[in-house]
Amino acid sequence: MTDAPAELEAAPPPARPATRNRRLEHERRIRRRSAMVAGGSTAAAVLAVVLLVPLAPGWEAVQRSFFNADIFVQTFPRMLQAFMLDIAIFLWCAPAIAVVGLLIALCRDARAPALFPLRLFGIAYTDIFRGIPVILVVYLVGFGVPGLGLQRPWNSPYIWGSLALILTYSAYVAEIFRSGIESVHKSQRAAAQSLGLSESDVMRFVVLPQAIRRVVPAQMNMLIALQKDVALLSFIGPVEVLRQAGVFKSLLANFTPYVVAAVLFLAVTIPATRYADHLIARQNRARS
Numbered sequence: 001m002t003d004a005p006a007e008l009e010a011a012p013p014p015a016r017p018a019t020r021n022r023r024l025e026h027e028r029r030i031r032r033r034s035a036m037v038a039g040g041s042t043a044a045a046v047l048a049v050v051l052l053v054p055l056a057p058g059w060e061a062v063q064r065s066f067f068n069a070d071i072f073v074q075t076f077p078r079m080l081q082a083f084m085l086d087i088a089i090f091l092w093c094a095p096a097i098a099v100v101g102l103l104i105a106l107c108r109d110a111r112a113p114a115l116f117p118l119r120l121f122g123i124a125y126t127d128i129f130r131g132i133p134v135i136l137v138v139y140l141v142g143f144g145v146p147g148l149g150l151q152r153p154w155n156s157p158y159i160w161g162s163l164a165l166i167l168t169y170s171a172y173v174a175e176i177f178r179s180g181i182e183s184v185h186k187s188q189r190a191a192a193q194s195l196g197l198s199e200s201d202v203m204r205f206v207v208l209p210q211a212i213r214r215v216v217p218a219q220m221n222m223l224i225a226l227q228k229d230v231a232l233l234s235f236i237g238p239v240e241v242l243r244q245a246g247v248f249k250s251l252l253a254n255f256t257p258y259v260v261a262a263v264l265f266l267a268v269t270i271p272a273t274r275y276a277d278h279l280i281a282r283q284n285r286a287r288s
Contacts, residue, residue: 064254071256075248079257082244083264086230089162089240093230094223096166101173106203108178122174129171135232138164142236161233169226176218180211217283220276224269231261241265 107122234243
């Protein structure tokens with residue numbers, strides 16, 4: 001028999017199960033210790049707030065004005081009903097924003113010389129609507145377009161307020177889509193074109209599926225922001241949760257309805273935020 005090659009003889013022996021188990025146990029101890037420290041510090045912070053805030057001189061007045069349990073229970077049903085309008089506006093705006101944002105991103109990615117006007121339009125669109133505050137767009141569209149003297153229902157603030165949100169958020173969504181499109185390596189486009197695919201087919205079958213999958217976590221964060229900004233439509237007339245809270249505040253001379261509105265928003269945005277964080281963590285694990 002011939003001797004084993006030198007490189008095989010020099011190869012390190014495989015890790016023993018006992019060594020691997022000790023390493024895993026050490027990692028588990030570190031995780032447990034970190035969880036205990038985090039839990040202890042969080043409990044201490046919460047306890048400090050619970051004990052110290054009521055000691056403030058004006059706490060009783062703040063409690064009556066903002067945390068009145070009777071007013072909370074009294075106004076909650078109407079506030080929940082008004083919040084359903086926020087949900088409805090969000091549900092019909094979100095698909096339109098996704099479609100318009102994707103189209104704007106495709107305009108910005110147009111590379112043929114003949115399509116340069118589309119590229120210029122995409123650049124101008126994103127620059128304009130990302131540069132104007134959302135509330136200002138809501139005012140300009142929500143009051144300006146109905147001022148043209150349109151007949152019902154085309155003068156409705158629901159329509160034009162929703163359009164203002166679609167115009168603004170489409171610009172941000174388009175930039176996120178564009179970042180996903182540009183993250184697909186150029187070699188994949190070249191390989192697809194070498195197989196005979198047209199430019200449109202390359203975008204449809206190769207680039208977009210990867211780009212959309214990569215930007216899902218970022219788009220989730222935009223949906224969370226949209227859900228909150230729906231309340232801005234209250235400034236042009238719709239009686240959604242923020243305006244309903246203002247009505248109750250005037251009637252009852254108490255700010256507790258605004259706390260009710262905050263609780264309703266948190267009931268939606270916190271689960272959505274945690275889901276977005278989960279998607280980001282899963283994407284990071286897949287990349288690593």
